[in-house]
Amino acid sequence: MTIEIDNLRIRFGEREVVKGVSFDIEGGDSFGIVGESGSGKSTVLRAMAGLNEDWQGRISFSGEDAPQKRPPSFFRKVQMVFQDPYGSLHPRQTIDRILSELPLVHKMDRIDDRIAKVLSDVALPQNARFRYPHQLSGGQRQRVAIARALIAEPEVLLLDEPTSALDVSVQAEILNLLADLRVERKLTYVMVSHNLSVIAHLCSQVGVMVDGQMVEQLTAEDLRLGKAVHPHTQELRRLSVELEEPV
Amino acid sequence: MLVDIQNLKIGFKSRTGFHQAVKGVSLKLGTEKLGIVGESGSGKSLTARALMKLLPKSTVIEADTLAFDGIDVLSASERQMRQIRGKRAGFILQDPKYSLNPVKTIGAQVAESWRTHKGGSRREALEAAVNLLEQVQIRNPQVVAKSYPHEVSGGMGQRVMIAMMLAPDPELLIADEPTSALDATVQAEILRLIEELVAERGMGLLLISHDLPLVSHFCDRVMVMYSGRVMEELKASELLSAKHPYTRGLLNCMPSLIHPKDRLPVLARDPEWLK
Numbered sequence: 001m002t003i004e005i006d007n008l009r010i011r012f013g014e015r016e017v018v019k020g021v022s023f024d025i026e027g028g029d030s031f032g033i034v035g036e037s038g039s040g041k042s043t044v045l046r047a048m049a050g051l052n053e054d055w056q057g058r059i060s061f062s063g064e065d066a067p068q069k070r071p072p073s074f075f076r077k078v079q080m081v082f083q084d085p086y087g088s089l090h091p092r093q094t095i096d097r098i099l100s101e102l103p104l105v106h107k108m109d110r111i112d113d114r115i116a117k118v119l120s121d122v123a124l125p126q127n128a129r130f131r132y133p134h135q136l137s138g139g140q141r142q143r144v145a146i147a148r149a150l151i152a153e154p155e156v157l158l159l160d161e162p163t164s165a166l167d168v169s170v171q172a173e174i175l176n177l178l179a180d181l182r183v184e185r186k187l188t189y190v191m192v193s194h195n196l197s198v199i200a201h202l203c204s205q206v207g208v209m210v211d212g213q214m215v216e217q218l219t220a221e222d223l224r225l226g227k228a229v230h231p232h233t234q235e236l237r238r239l240s241v242e243l244e245e246p247v
Numbered sequence: 248m249l250v251d252i253q254n255l256k257i258g259f260k261s262r263t264g265f266h267q268a269v270k271g272v273s274l275k276l277g278t279e280k281l282g283i284v285g286e287s288g289s290g291k292s293l294t295a296r297a298l299m300k301l302l303p304k305s306t307v308i309e310a311d312t313l314a315f316d317g318i319d320v321l322s323a324s325e326r327q328m329r330q331i332r333g334k335r336a337g338f339i340l341q342d343p344k345y346s347l348n349p350v351k352t353i354g355a356q357v358a359e360s361w362r363t364h365k366g367g368s369r370r371e372a373l374e375a376a377v378n379l380l381e382q383v384q385i386r387n388p389q390v391v392a393k394s395y396p397h398e399v400s401g402g403m404g405q406r407v408m409i410a411m412m413l414a415p416d417p418e419l420l421i422a423d424e425p426t427s428a429l430d431a432t433v434q435a436e437i438l439r440l441i442e443e444l445v446a447e448r449g450m451g452l453l454l455i456s457h458d459l460p461l462v463s464h465f466c467d468r469v470m471v472m473y474s475g476r477v478m479e480e481l482k483a484s485e486l487l488s489a490k491h492p493y494t495r496g497l498l499n500c501m502p503s504l505i506h507p508k509d510r511l512p513v514l515a516r517d518p519e520w521l522k
Binding site for chain 2: 037172175194201236243
């Protein structure tokens with residue numbers, strides 16, 4: 001599903017936090033947004049997901065302009081995964097209950113089969129179904145959050161720092177899972193992260209945000225090769241490379 | 248030797264039985280920079296907290312030696328521990344959002360920490376606070392001293408925490424994930440600041456982190472922990488060429504900017520490591 005964002009502006013009260021951001025993503029591609037805290041990257045993602053209804057500009061999915069208030073059918077196509085798997089799952093609901101919410105709302109059939117299928121898709125054991133979130137590890141919880149997004153059979157996944165609350169060992173598993181799912185299901189990804197290596201690993205296109213503006217867009221390949229032009233991108237790359245290299 | 252820990256064991260009694268979280272950890276620390284790395288649940292924070300006796304009363308702590316500058320922490324009274332905590336050993340925690348008092352100004356908090364340990368009048372304490380804020384390279388210390396924690400950024404909040412820790416001139420600084428909540432550019436600045444202060448004042452530093460590359464750049468020595476045990480201990484400069492399969496596994500499964508990998512290798516955990 002192609003996505004076009006054109007001159008997106010978002011303000012909270014007097015303060016403009018997104019100041020005219022534009023980018024396009026081709027169907028099946030993955031786009032990463034990097035930036036420091038407060039740069040407005042998550043705000044862009046939340047507006048795309050329909051979680052913020054107060055924005056100006058144009059957000060379009062498959063050439064169709066998204067209205068401020070999204071219809072229910074929109075959430076079958078576009079789903080979001082949040083940063084903290086400890087906070088994004090209801091602590092008093094079983095995994096089964098968490099995963100059946102969306103199919104029930106959308107009056108989908110064969111809910112039982114769908115849950116069984118989606119659990120195996122994210123490599124969770126079937127017996128995880130009747131557990132509570134606190135009985136699962138952080139990585140397993142993030143798999144549940146991904147399963148909850150996938151059960152809608154979406155075409156677009158919006159990922160807000162999906163691995164930054166996880167250990168590197170678990171991060172590797174989740175990143176591999178996300179990479180596989182994208183190929184299998186022909187998904188389009190938009191991922192927000194502050195970690196340049198994670199973005200470059202999963203995304204082919206990268207946008208860099210500073211203070212509400214997207215100051216640079218480049219391919220992950222160019223980013224790796226150090227062909228960034230904007231000083232902030234160069235600085236982020238330098239810090240990331242410096243840590244990777246032995247002393 | 249500033250810190251001497253031999254065969255430390257920490258366990259928790261729970262409804263369903265007994266859980267051993269730290270299973271025999273030994274370490275020694277002088278005036279140097281020691282990093283402890285490991286995944287969540289490996290017991291790295293528990294080890295540091297046990298040294299300051301900051302664990303709940305129900306925790307079962309055993310050790311052959313658990314000493315801070317020759318003082319036996321296990322048998323020390325609360326009164327003795329208060330002489331160590333803050334005064335001789337400072338503790339910097341991960342997120343300044345939760346460690347600072349939201350209803351007191353920053354100046355008042357730093358002044359309180361100074362006055363508790365050094366005495367003196369309120370005015371002297373406030374002057375000292377502004378001076379400390381200046382030492383952690385805050386550009387307009389007068390203004391920051393009058394602000395509340397929610398009015399400053401995360402990096403600034405962490406500088407304030409460091410200023411508070413420095414007030415009583417500690418001999419040891421324990422930093423538990425001091426930069427994990429901060430942006431990459433701010434992280435570099437805060438670490439440089441800690442490094443300078445440690446060198447200037449001749450302190451010992453215990454840096455706890457899950458970030459291996461960061462620790463290897465910043466510390467002198469690194470201890471790798473897994474599941475309550477020490478897997479290996481090595482020079483920080485040799486960390487990236489470590490031999491132990493666990494350390495290697497952690498290093499390999501990180502995505503890299505300069506050396507792209509199609510798939511990330513997943514850490515295969517070997518039960519042998521725990522023997």
